[in-house]
Amino acid sequence: MGDLLGVAVLGAGHMGADHIRRLDRVVSGARVAAVADPDAARAKEAATGIEGVTVHTEAEAALDAPGVEAVLIASPGPAHQEALLAAFARGLPVLCEKPMVPDSAGALRILEAEARLGRRLTQIGFMRRYDAGYRRLKALLDDGRLGRPLMLHCVHRNVSSPPGFTSAMLIDSSVSHEIDAARWLLGQELTAVTVRRPRPSSGAPQGLLDPQFVLFETDGGALVDVEIFVNCGFGYQVRCEAVCKAGSARIGDDQGVLVTTGGAAGADVPQDYLVRFADAYDREIQSWVDATRRGLVTGPTVWDGYAASAVAEAGIRALESDTCVPVELAPRPGLYSPAGP
Amino acid sequence: MGDLLGVAVLGAGHMGADHIRRLDRVVSGARVAAVADPDAARAKEAATGIEGVTVHTEAEAALDAPGVEAVLIASPGPAHQEALLAAFARGLPVLCEKPMVPDSAGALRILEAEARLGRRLTQIGFMRRYDAGYRRLKALLDDGRLGRPLMLHCVHRNVSSPPGFTSAMLIDSSVSHEIDAARWLLGQELTAVTVRRPRPSSGAPQGLLDPQFVLFETDGGALVDVEIFVNCGFGYQVRCEAVCKAGSARIGDDQGVLVTTGGAAGADVPQDYLVRFADAYDREIQSWVDATRRGLVTGPTVWDGYAASAVAEAGIRALESDTCVPVELAPRPGLYSPAGP
Amino acid sequence: MGDLLGVAVLGAGHMGADHIRRLDRVVSGARVAAVADPDAARAKEAATGIEGVTVHTEAEAALDAPGVEAVLIASPGPAHQEALLAAFARGLPVLCEKPMVPDSAGALRILEAEARLGRRLTQIGFMRRYDAGYRRLKALLDDGRLGRPLMLHCVHRNVSSPPGFTSAMLIDSSVSHEIDAARWLLGQELTAVTVRRPRPSSGAPQGLLDPQFVLFETDGGALVDVEIFVNCGFGYQVRCEAVCKAGSARIGDDQGVLVTTGGAAGADVPQDYLVRFADAYDREIQSWVDATRRGLVTGPTVWDGYAASAVAEAGIRALESDTCVPVELAPRPGLYSPAGP
Amino acid sequence: MGDLLGVAVLGAGHMGADHIRRLDRVVSGARVAAVADPDAARAKEAATGIEGVTVHTEAEAALDAPGVEAVLIASPGPAHQEALLAAFARGLPVLCEKPMVPDSAGALRILEAEARLGRRLTQIGFMRRYDAGYRRLKALLDDGRLGRPLMLHCVHRNVSSPPGFTSAMLIDSSVSHEIDAARWLLGQELTAVTVRRPRPSSGAPQGLLDPQFVLFETDGGALVDVEIFVNCGFGYQVRCEAVCKAGSARIGDDQGVLVTTGGAAGADVPQDYLVRFADAYDREIQSWVDATRRGLVTGPTVWDGYAASAVAEAGIRALESDTCVPVELAPRPGLYSPAGP
Structure with missing residues (x-):
């Protein structure tokens, strides 16, 4: 062969x-x-x-x-x-x-x-990093026409969580996607994390702190906020809006087929990440x-994998302590340059 | 007082x-x-x-x-x-x-x-002519940045028609709104009209030719097409897209509140023209x-009222004869200048 | 008369x-x-x-x-x-x-x-409270079909701030609108506030902490987050998304006229609140x-005016102290029922 | 290998x-x-x-x-x-x-x-037929929840036509895509065609009748209208709206990245069909x-290829004669069943 x-x-x-x-x-x-x-x-x-x-x-x-x-x-x-x-x-x-x-x-x-x-x-x-929307957003941020990024507003919703999902896994399993996406989009490291949470949704399993609201600071002076809601019931939604000095850019609101029937106009929402991110x-x-x-x-890179782990661990401590927790990273080996794929 | x-x-x-x-x-x-x-x-x-x-x-x-x-x-x-x-x-x-x-x-x-x-x-x-959307569209066409208008695509849908509504009334009662809007937006007179129609919807009363598709020509060399569907069942929708030499402009897709629930993201569609056009x-x-x-x-003006009547009458003849029917207008008295409100 | x-x-x-x-x-x-x-x-x-x-x-x-x-x-x-x-x-x-x-x-x-x-x-x-979009959102939350509100995500952007605008005024002059809107939409009091901020935009006047990100907790167990950015340069934008147990609802993305020209499809953004909120x-x-x-x-009511003042003052202390500041309200006189207009 | x-x-x-x-x-x-x-x-x-x-x-x-x-x-x-x-x-x-x-x-x-x-x-x-949007639209029409299709409104715009493009090629090279898409979406044959055209855009080469508006009838009692505009200058746009007995469904308005900057909110429009239809x-x-x-x-199938040719030829005659021209097809060999891919 x-x-x-x-x-x-x-x-x-x-x-x-x-x-x-x-x-x-x-x-x-x-x-x-x-x-x-x-x-x-x-x-x-x-x-x-x-x-x-x-x-x-x-x-x-x-x-x-x-x-x-x-x-x-x-x-x-x-x-x-x-x-x-x-x-x-x-x-x-x-x-x-x-x-x-x-x-x-x-x-x-x-x-x-x-x-x-x-x-x-x-x-x-x-x-x-391979999704068409994220790549267009990254290209837009990199070309500089919107100026320095100030904030990223992220939304990450799943229909329901698998059995055994814990409150910490909202951060180290789910938000880890936003951790990497934010580091990659901004080209910055996350330096501190705060977690706030509303009273849990009655749609979440007993005892699961769902949803949560996670707020990161970066070494480039930006903020990243993430709504994570893994039992939202209504669909799989991933949105990201970058707010920059001279404009904002948002992905995740594509409508596919706009259907109008029975008094409502709208589009189906995908139910699964394998559908949303198949490409x-x-x-x-x-x-x-x-x-x-x-x-x-x-x-x-492995550095990206390591940084995501370290940030997620700080996030879990922030959830448990209800304080702002700094992220501490080991020195970055010379092998790993900041460039993405 | x-x-x-x-x-x-x-x-x-x-x-x-x-x-x-x-x-x-x-x-x-x-x-x-x-x-x-x-x-x-x-x-x-x-x-x-x-x-x-x-x-x-x-x-x-x-x-x-x-x-x-x-x-x-x-x-x-x-x-x-x-x-x-x-x-x-x-x-x-x-x-x-x-x-x-x-x-x-x-x-x-x-x-x-x-x-x-x-x-x-x-x-x-x-x-x-007093709707905010139409006024913005008119202002955009008048300021010239999109160049000469070539086509207007119009959609006019009602949930259901009142008792006694006839096939001719789709034109002289419903499309008459588009007749005036097109004359006003373009600043042109309509000169000919063709009507095509699919096999009527099973949602329309027996014998009513609903929907219809009406195609106007203008003295400025533009085309105006109108979908009129008065028993669509799903809401009151009025859309208009102007296609010009250097761009297009569309109104009528406002979403109000975007609601996502149960696997769908969408917005309510108004059920009535008194709601849609209250302002x-x-x-x-x-x-x-x-x-x-x-x-x-x-x-x-009265000229606008007269022209709408004359065009609608030609439209009804076009519906009945399945041919392209010219519109014949009396001479315009000097009292009536082309300017809108 | x-x-x-x-x-x-x-x-x-x-x-x-x-x-x-x-x-x-x-x-x-x-x-x-x-x-x-x-x-x-x-x-x-x-x-x-x-x-x-x-x-x-x-x-x-x-x-x-x-x-x-x-x-x-x-x-x-x-x-x-x-x-x-x-x-x-x-x-x-x-x-x-x-x-x-x-x-x-x-x-x-x-x-x-x-x-x-x-x-x-x-x-x-x-x-x-009199804006058509907010009223539809309020009605939707009140009718209960989306379940209990968990989070409100708010965005409030101005083209530029007037002379003399201070960092505290982002909260007590601008965010005060979201303070009242959140209290009214949720029917809940705000009980604590945290303020985070990125490095200020280079488009803001020297010394002004702009933008800011404000996070409220409520006595009903909800979270309210607000991006306030008063020198965004690109338009006046007010958005609000309510995330509930069984769905989300968003206002503020209306497009008015969708114009496609020169490789881009989009809509004008209003430049001023007197335009956006004229109705x-x-x-x-x-x-x-x-x-x-x-x-x-x-x-x-006067209670609403008082509560907005008290919450805004706590917000300013949160901005200055970089901590989570509780809101303390005087007892509510019997005269003031929770009902809105 | x-x-x-x-x-x-x-x-x-x-x-x-x-x-x-x-x-x-x-x-x-x-x-x-x-x-x-x-x-x-x-x-x-x-x-x-x-x-x-x-x-x-x-x-x-x-x-x-x-x-x-x-x-x-x-x-x-x-x-x-x-x-x-x-x-x-x-x-x-x-x-x-x-x-x-x-x-x-x-x-x-x-x-x-x-x-x-x-x-x-x-x-x-x-x-x-392999585009994700068209496939979703086809699935929606086939599942019957919107009822019988009554009309298809199609828009097909190119930035500019290649050298040597003729008025007939708007139909047999460009509209041929809509001819096949309509036959496939509806599962019906096109039986007659009318072509109307506005005064050509000044953005089109001298002598080219661009844009045109093409109106098909089908053997299932539906109408199909197509705006074809191959020198629109502003982008490559393909839209299709199916209007059915109980609802409408539209594809082609996806926004990708919604960018707000300088007083406008919008999205880039692709410039080329190889970009739009790469997937x-x-x-x-x-x-x-x-x-x-x-x-x-x-x-x-070859039958689909033949039918597209025959319909396009009727369309060119309709353009030249300014009349409604019937489509005549040879008998369909038993080898070719109506099923799509």
């Missing part, structure tokens, strides 16, 4: 299976060479119908399978650290789904490990495959 | 009662001095609570009542011709609801009668009162 | 002159009976062309002028306390422009004075005149 | 080169096996960097090149007929860009040729590759 990039996919759950389908049937230039999941049946099902793939229950076995030239990590967060170190040991380029590593101490170990390698192997799966996932994986085949590593 | 303009209102039906309320309680500088309706009870009810008003069953008696200085004609169309001539005979300024006179022959008699007076007494109630009616009557108190006559 | 309500207008500046014009030429049922301004020339100019009006340099003289039955206070804030007490002494119904009294201690004196009268004489000029001012004054003529007092 | 579909691309101009890039770098499961263009340098340049491709000046040589399993025809329209017959002779599946064949007589010959084969080999490149082209080609690898032929 010559020049198709052979990819080992670790994890065959919801996200892993979607990426396997994407590599097999959507993007150009790659093939799925190996699939690993502790649940052998799940791994096998996800690999069904793919020519030349091998199926494994151990991640390392998949990395060593014939034809594997790169790794896509879509296993649960706690398994990421070991998988990343295994990929580093083999010199394999890797796309690692977010969170890179759930805790900032572990994230720091990955940062140090890649820095010791002296070269980047890893792209982190912050896929909003972004496609573009992200295509971009990773293209860069990897050319021997390059682009996109969000 | 000194300097308040004393107005006789002819007709105390739906529209007349609304105008009586407006004169009494909304606009400044006028009072209702007399009300006439053949149905004495209806006239009395509409006049309830108004100080110093007299109530009549004969239009002429109302015109001759004490304190009457001006006339607002809101009686059914067939009564307009006689009422207008009675106002002319007394030299009273008049605001006449549309249609000025239902048929173009009668309209021509009014045109000739006012022309013989040698001065304007009459403003015709084409209230879209326009207020502005129209205030403007008429203000001008009349200063001894002026502004707004749509 | 019989039953027209005779109004004394105190203050003939920008706002006072606009209200004089409105009483004289827009609303129904009132007339300007007296005008007072320390600048006699300004008072005279504002009264030009109005029949039967008297002109004064002293507020009390105007209140005692012949035909005065009600008072509209549009003088600068520091003059309001004395004018209100003078109106109370005469038993005159009064519409008082915001701020009712600039400081909460003075506001409390007015509250106590009207409470001693045992009846309401005063309506405070929070005109957003709200008309409705407010008409409503006041109508109620007063019927011997009623409706609309925002 | 095992199971990658080997594709011969005929034509290496603007569209051909874009498809070569798409097959090579965007879609999954295909490779470019051969490129043909009479301009050898152009063919070579388009093939640069592609492994295993051969380059030709003759279309038939490309079809016979090693590894060719399917054909994508992107040569100029007059070359299509011969290329299609050559593909038929070799039993090769083919994707043929629109117009299938420029004249309906030639289109009929292709229809008869494929019908003689007794199986479908050909998909026609009507890519709007649709990707989806179209991916869909064709996927079907072809599974031995299937889906998507728009």
Whole structure:
């Protein structure tokens, strides 16, 4: 199969299976060479119908399978650290789904490990950087015509949270997308975080502090506020408005089909992030495959993964303490330049 | 009551009662001095609570009542011709609801009668000229930045038609608003009309040709197309897009409150023209009162009323003959300049 | 002039002159009976062309002028306390422009004075309660179909601030509109306030902390956040989104005329609040005149004026201290029920 | 290269080169096996960097090149007929860009040729059927909740027309997209066509009748109107509104990034169809590759290509004669069912 990039996919759950389908049937230039999941049946099902793939229950076995030239990590967060170190040991380029590593101490170990390698192997799966709307917003902010960004107003709503979702996960699982998007859009680090919350919605599971309102400060003197509401019931909505010195720019209000019927004019709201960001996932994986085949590593870095962990941890402390909590970051290794994908 | 303009209102039906309320309680500088309706009870009810008003069953008696200085004609169309001539005979300024006179022959008699007076007494109630959206669109076309208008795309939808509404009334009662709006926005006369229609909607009463699609040509080389659909069921919608040499401009998509709930994002659609155009009616009557108190006559003229009748009649012939029918207008008397209100 | 309500207008500046014009030429049922301004020339100019009006340099003289039955206070804030007490002494119904009294201690004196009268004489000029969009939003929240309100996201932008505008005035002059609107929309009191701010825009005058981001908590467990940016340069924008248990509702994105030209599709943004809220001012004054003529007092109360002062003062302390500051309100006299206009 | 579909691309101009890039770098499961263009340098340049491709000046040589399993025809329209017959002779599946064949007589010959084969080999490149907006509109019409479609209002605007564009090409090159989209959306044939036109825009080249307004009738009793304006100057805009018995649905007003600056709020308008419909082209080609690898032929048929030609020819006669011209279609061979992709 010559020049198709052979990819080992670790994890065959919801996200892993979607990426396997994407590599097999959507993007150009790659093939799925190996699939690993502790649940052998799940791994096998996800690999069904793919020519030349091998199926494994151990991640390392998949990395060593014939034809594997790169790794896509879509296993649960706690398994990421070991998988990343295994990929580093083999010199394999890797796309690692977010969170890179759930805790900032572990994230720091990955940062140090890649820095010791002296070269980047890893792209982190912050896929909003590949969404057409976010990219247009980024281009607009970068071209300077609106002047310096002063504030970002963000809204992030899910229909409902999965079982076991905790109040802290609103921040480290959901707001982590806005943490990365804000750092990337502004080209700034987040330096402090405050969390306020209304009395929880009666639509949220008992005990879950949902919604929350998170307010970040940046080292460039900007503010970033985020409404996170994971049991809003009415749809999946992601909006972002940048308010700058000379204008504002907003994404996330596209209407698709405007339907007027029965006394109301409106549009359907997508119910799921895989619908809203389907194109972004496609573009992200295509971009990773293209860069990897050319021997390059682009996109969000291990530094971005580490910073997101550290900011999210400060956010959780802010939620628990009801105070403004500063974010403390380790020094940034020279390997990681501020440029985005 | 000194300097308040004393107005006789002819007709105390739906529209007349609304105008009586407006004169009494909304606009400044006028009072209702007399009300006439053949149905004495209806006239009395509409006049309830108004100080110093007299109530009549004969239009002429109302015109001759004490304190009457001006006339607002809101009686059914067939009564307009006689009422207008009675106002002319007394030299009273008049605001006449549309249609000025239902048929173009009668309209021509009014045109000739006012022309013989040698001065304007009459403003015709084409209230879209007073709607904020239409006025902004007119200002935009007049300032020239979009270049010469090439096409107007118009949409006019009602929830349902009143009992007795005929296929011809889609044109001479409903599209007559677009006929005047197009003449006013473009500053051009309509010269020909074609009507096409799909198979009628199953939501329309049996036998009513609804919707229809009406296509006008103008003496300035523009096209005007109108979707008229009077039993659309879903709301009252009026849209107008002007397509010009260097840009387009569209009104009628305002959203009011954007509500997102249950998987859809949207806005309520008004159900009635008295809701959609409430401000326009207020502005129209205030403007008429203000001008009349200063001894002026502004707004749509008898020529505009006549031209609307003549174009609508050609439209009905086009509907019946399925051909393109030319519009033939009598010569325009010098009294009527093309300027709008 | 019989039953027209005779109004004394105190203050003939920008706002006072606009209200004089409105009483004289827009609303129904009132007339300007007296005008007072320390600048006699300004008072005279504002009264030009109005029949039967008297002109004064002293507020009390105007209140005692012949035909005065009600008072509209549009003088600068520091003059309001004395004018209100003078109106109370005469038993005159009064519409008082915001701020009712600039400081909460003075506001409390007015509250106590009207409470001693045992009846309401005063309506405070929070005109957003009369804006069509806000009213539809209020009706939507009140009808309960969206469930309990959890958050209000507010945006308030001005093209530029007038000379002498201070960092505190962003809160007590500008955000005071959102303070009242939030209290009214939610039917809740604001209990605490935090202010965060980015590095000021280079478009703001040197030394002015502009923009600011203000976060309120309420006694009903809701959050209210406000972006206030008074030198945004690009237009006057007021938006409000209510996020509820079962849906969200947003006002302030109306587009008027959608113009497409030269590679962009968009709409003009109004440059001024007198343009954006012209209809709200008309409705407010008409409503006041109508109620007063019927011997009623409706609309925002002295309690609303006092609460706005107290919340704004806490906001200024929050800005200066960079902490969360609680709002402390005096007990609410029985005279003031929570109902809005 | 095992199971990658080997594709011969005929034509290496603007569209051909874009498809070569798409097959090579965007879609999954295909490779470019051969490129043909009479301009050898152009063919070579388009093939640069592609492994295993051969380059030709003759279309038939490309079809016979090693590894060719399917054909994508992107040569100029007059070359299509011969290329299609050559593909038929070799039993090769083919994707043929629109117009299938420029004249309906030639289109009929292709229809008869494929019908003689007794199986479908050909998909026609009507890519709007693959646009996300059109697909949602089609799904909405098909699910029946809006009731029977009565009218389609279509707008199709280009910034400027290429050199040599004729008045007839507004119909057979531009409106042909709406002809196919209307047939597909409604599942009906177009039976008659009328063309009206305003005085041409001064922005159009001398002698070009631009814009035009085209009105179709269908065998299902619907109307379809199309504004075609190929020198509008301000952007590439494609809109479509379906008006049904119980509601309307509109696509084409997406705003992307809403930018507010300098007194205006709006969004950029794309300047080019390759920008607006980039995703649709990707989806179209991916869909064709996927079907072809599974031995299937889906998507728009030769019948669709023929019908578009016949309707466009009637449209040109309607433009020239200023009358309503009926569309006459040959009998539909049993091979072609009405189903879309």
